[in-house]
Amino acid sequence: MKKWQEYGTTLIGIILLYIFLIVLMAVGLVNGYHQGVLVLIGINVIAATSLNLATGYLGQLALGHAGFMAIGAYTAALFMQMIKVINLPVDIALVAALIVGGLMAAFFGVIIGIPALRLRGDYLGIVTLGFGEIIKNAIFNLDFTGGARGYRGYLGSINLTKMYIIVAIVLTVLFLLIRSRHGRAMISIKEDEIAAEAVGVPTTFYKIFGFATSAFFAGIAGGTLAFYQKMIDPKKFTFMYSVEIFIIVVLGGMGSITGTVVAAVILGVLNEFLHVIDQWRLVIYSILLVIMMIFRPEGLMGSKEFSFVGLVKWLLKKMNKSSVGDDKDSASLEVK
């Protein structure tokens, strides 16, 4: 297939999936409550895929994602408040606020990344963890954030359609980034940092760049969360939330964007059922995490990706030689 055909197939796939959702809604299988769950899953998808960029592709353990989400949320909310006087159309203001929130988070990502990423080893995990705590501390103590009561002000609104579009855009950008020269540079750092440096990859630059990009999308996830909930509850952005996002990444496979999406959906749906035994939920997740690391450290999908192009190719192949029985390779899982 040619490049444009592949892009076209993917676009059609995305639209078909959306139509499928609309149909489910129209039939009534997805009610208002389910839509809320889906929006929250969407937010987790953005947060987890952005973390996957830092952890799965760059190979750096980052444990302060909730901190970046908090920065994005507050920045987006305050920006929305500021541009209220200009009377922009709501959706344009929304997009602008999300991007500003993301940029602010990326800025902090650079500030945190420079000291931590110059070092080899596991310092980034601890620094980001500490950074998340600092952010939480700051939010509770500063005036303009509304302190522990939370921020209530003029906020935009997000519904399932907007959420779907945002998720689709974020995933597309991430995919394009990972498949580009820069993405390959990042993966080379994960594989072997010394070797990458030896062949001329500016490792420090790419580590900070990747980490800041990851923070940028985390900021966007935080902004969407703020707009969806119409308020910001600072108690949400704890270490536990960072860990929940991290679990999604590990479960889906470090180094697989679509794996992360699948894991976010599975865990999101599972959460609804596990509400009854809410207090055991994290016990189960943590056991899952340890078992996963011991027996299947690569996660559900490893570094494989699901793609609509692969699916179409696989279907075409099936149709062409439907008589051949031994064609059992799962080509829909296109190996990178």
Place this chain on the structure above:
Amino acid sequence: MNVFVQQVINGIHVGSIYALIALGYTMVYGIVRLINFAHGDILMMGAYFGLFSITIFNLPFGAAIIVAMLVCAVFGMLIDIIAYKPLRNAPRISALITALGVSLFLENLFRVLFGAEPKKMPNVSSLQGHISIGVIKISYVTVLTVLLSIIFMVGLQFIVKKTKIGKAMRSVSEDKEAARLMGVNVNKTISITFALGSALGALGGVLYSVAYYQVEPYMGMMPGLKAFVAAVLGGIGIIPGAMLGGFVMGLVESLSIGYISQSWSNAIVFGILILVLLFKPAGILGKNVREKV
């Protein structure tokens, strides 16, 4: 001046607890190159076992400390054998994630078993009261904490420097393969390291809960993190560094509570970590080691 001296005394009190916990981090890091996230939760377990020995089994305070240390030493070894041993040769990030998983597991298991609300540590009658020097008061708890931590630190130093098992620990942390060739039982040595570190962490936990009167499932998180910062500050993998880092950390924290603000003290502590990593990443006592390919 009085405020200053009082804050310094508080700082030494908290600092000695941080130093005890930091020792566990540094020993484990020195020997298996793993940030043992679960170490903060060993502290929490130590506090719980201490509490139960006092309230349920009516043991005297001294015996409660010993029980907590022994039980936690066993748990430390179990954690190593169950969760970390299968991953000895796996990528470091897998081991880190496992450590995080163990930490989460312990926190949430204790939350489910014993409830999320803080339990009150009973007043230990022999520890009430204080020594007065002029206007400065030093409580017995502070005296006991500092004394116990110094005794155990000296004891640990003795074990590491003078005994056979200490020699084995040093050789394993230097070069695992060479140690194995020399007939050192590497797995046993690592288990003993975990046991020693966990016992010290449990001691820290009991002392911490006596100082702050409460025991709850997430209590290990913050002191654990600060102790880790202390270990990095002193130079991770270096035992005297962890002690020094712990005391520095405690002093910085209590002085910033006294002179800047209570609510910002955590932020200041982590700010220090970032500064240390910027200017002296190997820590105060650390030497720069060249990385070999």
